[in-house]
Amino acid sequence: MPCAVTLAPASTVVTSCSGNSGTHPAPPTPASTGPRIPFTPIPRPLDTGRVNSDPCGLLDLEQLSQLDFGFPDDGAAGIPKRKKLGCAWNQATTVRVSVTAAAPSFQATTLTELAANHDKSPDRYAHWEESSLDGLPVIFSWRPGATEDCEAAVGTSTTEVLYVDFQRFADLPGDPPGKPRHWQGNPCGAAAKAAEFVIGKLRDGH
Numbered sequence: 167m168p169c170a171v172t173l174a175p176a177s178t179v180v181t182s183c184s185g186n187s188g189t190h191p192a193p194p195t196p197a198s199t200g201p202r203i204p205f206t207p208i209p210r211p212l213d214t215g216r217v218n219s220d221p222c223g224l225l226d227l228e229q230l231s232q233l234d235f236g237f238p239d240d241g242a243a244g245i246p247k248r249k250k251l252g253c254a255w256n257q258a259t260t261v262r263v264s265v266t267a268a269a270p271s272f273q274a275t276t277l278t279e280l281a282a283n284h285d286k287s288p289d290r291y292a293h294w295e296e297s298s299l300d301g302l303p304v305i306f307s308w309r310p311g312a313t314e315d316c317e318a319a320v321g322t323s324t325t326e327v328l329y330v331d332f333q334r335f336a337d338l339p340g341d342p343p344g345k346p347r348h349w350q351g352n353p354c355g356a357a358a359k360a361a362e363f364v365i366g367k368l369r370d371g372h
Contacts, residue, residue: 193348194232197358200298205277210301211323212368217267221253222246224265229363233332233356234261234346252329260346262333263360273329277303277321299358300365306354316353318361322368330364332356 216224225233225246235257246255252266274280284291284307293316295306303321314334322328332353349356 194359196355197299197362199304199358202296203298203301203303205281205303205321206324208302208321208323212302212320212328212365213371214267214322214326214328214368216368216371217252217265217328221265222248222255224253224364224367225255225263225360229360230255230263231346232348233263233360234334234349260335261356262331262335263356264329264331265360265364266329266331268327268329273327274319275327276325277305277319277327280305280319280327293354295354297358299362300369302365304358304361306357308353314350314353316357318354318357320361320365328361328364330357330361332360 227235235255246253249264249266251269252264254262254264256262268275274283281296284294288294290309291307292310292312293306293308297304297306299320305319306316307319308316313336316332318330318332320328320330332349334350334353334356349359
């Protein structure tokens with residue numbers, strides 16, 4: 167399954183993006199997750215209209231760099247690909263992040279429904295954690311057999327779920343030196359950070 171994920175000093179990012187290969191930002195600060203909160207009601211629902219209108223604008227290069235994506239001068243910028251219900255960013259041989267609205271045909275469209283699926287078939291989940299981000303309920307989970315792959319299901323309203331997935335690929339021969347590994351062994355931390363970035367963009371409206 168897919169994901170999470172304070173920013174590094176601006177000067178560090180600017181220097182790297184301007185052509186000084188090999189310079190990466192300091193390790194990212196973990197997302198500010200909170201304790202489990204009820205799935206309903208949601209006092210401050212999130213307007214997710216941008217997920218339909220401009221999904222690939224929900225994560226910028228600076229944020230992707232903190233999700234273990236390289237910079238353009240590293241030869242792998244994390245090119246976004248528009249999807250039917252969102253966007254995915256892929257960096258070959260390294261990481262993948264996707265942000266999508268729920269697909270009613272095969273995904274739970276509320277956290278209540280998702281939790282009911284878990285209660286009915288807990289063996290379908292190797293990891294299950296209920297938490298919160300910015301006053302929104304979140305469920306972090308991954309399927310049996312999944313490695314370095316975590317999905318954050320964010321309850322944006324009582325009737326909507328936003329899925330943020332983080333996946334790290336296994337190291338391969340020939341991978342570039344200095345390949346970022348801040349989130350290695352902690353895919354749900356990366357999924358949480360990505361979700362935090364997306365929530366912030368949607369809250370700000372730009």
